[in-house]
Amino acid sequence: MAGVVSGHVVVVGAGLSGLATALHLLGDGYEVTVIERESFPGGRNGTWSQDGFRFDTGPVVFTMVNLLEEAFAAVGRTASDYVTLKLLDPGYHTHYADGSRLTIHHDHAAMRAEIARVCSQRDAEAFDRFVVWLKALHDVELPYFIDANFDTPLDLLRHPVAALKLWGLRGFGTLGPEIASWFRDERLHKAFSFQALYAGLAPERALALYAVIAYMDVIAGVRFPEGGMHAVPRGMAAAITDAGGEIRYDCTVWRVQRGLDGSASGVELASGQTVASDAVVVTADLPVAYERLLPGLKAPRAARRGAFSPSALVWHLGVRGELPSGVGHHNIHFGQAWGEAFEDLIEHGRPMADPSRFVAIPSLDDPDAAPDGCHTLYVLEPVPNLRVGRIDWEVEAPRLRARMLDFLTGFGYPTDIVTEKLVTPLDWEAQGMAAGTPFALAHTLAQTGPFRPRNVDARVPGLVFAGSGTTPGVGIPMVLVSGKLAAQRVRERLR
Ligand SMILES: Cc1cc2nc3c(=O)[nH]c(=O)nc-3n(C[C@H](O)[C@H](O)[C@H](O)COP(=O)(O)OP(=O)(O)OC[C@H]3O[C@@H](n4cnc5c(N)ncnc54)[C@H](O)[C@@H]3O)c2cc1C
DSSP states (O other): OTTSOOOEEEEEOOBHHHHHHHHHHHHHTOEEEEEOSSSSSBTTSOEEEETTEEEEOSOOOBOOHHHHHHHHHHTTOOGGGTOOEEEESSOEEEEOTTSOEEEEOSSHHHHHHHHHHHTOHHHHHHHHHHHHHHHHHHHHHIIIIISOOOSSGGGGGGSHHHHHHHHHTTTTSBHHHHHHHHOSOHHHHHHHHGGGGGGTSOTTTSBGGGGHHHIIIIIIOEEEETTOTTHHHHHHHHHHHHTTOEEEOSOOEEEEEEOTTSOEEEEEETTSOEEEOSEEEEOSOHHHHHHHHSTTSOOOHHHHHOOBOOEEEEEEEEEESOOOTTOOSEEEEOOSOOHHHHIIIIIIOSOOSSOOEEEEOGGGTOGGGSOTTEEEEEEEEEEOOTTTOOOOHHHHHHHHHHHHHHHHHHHTOOOEEEEEEEEOHHHHHHTTOGGGOTTOBOOOGGGSGGGSOOSBOTTSTTEEEOSTTSSSOSSHHHHHHHHHHHHHHHHHHHO
């Protein structure tokens, strides 16, 4: 494709969406300049080191590697040219309040045997059919509803057969009851519906079509890159440079510039310099991008008044000592409370009284992340975002830290702390994330697909958005797709 088009595109931000956008545009033959305020790529998929420990600051569960492959393929490369990805099997270790455990295997036979062992033979048989259903959901959702640009809600009717198929698969029902209809054992209900939280919703409120996230975890499999999660954006950035793109670090965009006809004509940097371009792709959090980079332009309604996903308290720990038995790289510790816990978080805006928590131990598969005899722990507890919650984080953060420490000690995790950092919603807000959440607008029906803020703004031709604030949504797979969709919008504009 290279050479068949011409034009210069500025991409604001070297997070995963910006990097994916740049790779797709370079593949098309455009000249690309990525401008990033930090001194390294990755954005939320960042890295941080202290006292001999190295931490990934954002995503830890990496799924749908084929979408990453698409970005590398755009410039004629493969992911393996830049990053070594290892399949984690088991993908998760789930732990329940009654002390029981269920290991989530990628291998179908192993997962089936685990369900038969822990739950029942009947549920093991149901798992076979469940997997067929999940795959059918994925196959209809990805091409027609996720990897697709929408101009109006009527575009949903572009593929009536697919819409009918999704209807037939009960995708427009509710996730919690749908999962409960497949299995008798409540532990499986939790294991296959907690993913609704990734979409910012309680399982009782999420559409059943979000079971596709369980597909990504359980069937597509969870990968871990050699050298930690940050190896992914580093590899993408290297591929951009190799393909002739430019990445400028330590460089903050101050404003998107507009020409006399109102179209995007480049960016003004905080230094006062300008960079002219034929199109601008903005990947800063969409509500904040409107506020800061596009003053005078009213943001879409959802960005101003929409429902944002819950936030997260993330506690990074470098610890000395042995791990307890039965844990793995990714551990989910479910609280006894379920519906009430989501109500605390989403409706009442208070910390969960009986929280479920995620504990990753990246040093198990990345020994260089911690000194000998030590481990890195990543403890994530969902907490209300700053719009729903009226929480004084100066007071609440130390209280929740103490509660997490009690939980870790009680479970037998090593708590001889060598180094630590607690990240709160105030920190996410300070990094430019609306409502103090790194998970953007929730995926309610009114904020999904064609109802989510669009990746173009008719008032500013040549301005395109990518990232979790626009379509298709939140998480690594979705923002990689958003980069591909943004490149498609640029192509349509510059053609
Ligand atoms: C704690 C946490 C856990 C997560 N867990 C998972 C997980 O397990 N699995 C999963 O799939 N997803 C997970 N996610 C979500 C996933 O990380 C994000 O959806 C994704 O990384 C967002 O990428 P992005 O490119 O849209 O945004 P960002 O990564 O925020 O990229 C935007 C970039 O723009 C730059 N920027 C902003 N403003 C300017 C400016 N004015 N000038 C120049 N540069 C600017 C920023 O510095 C940043 O680099 C997690 C996120 C967090 C934070």
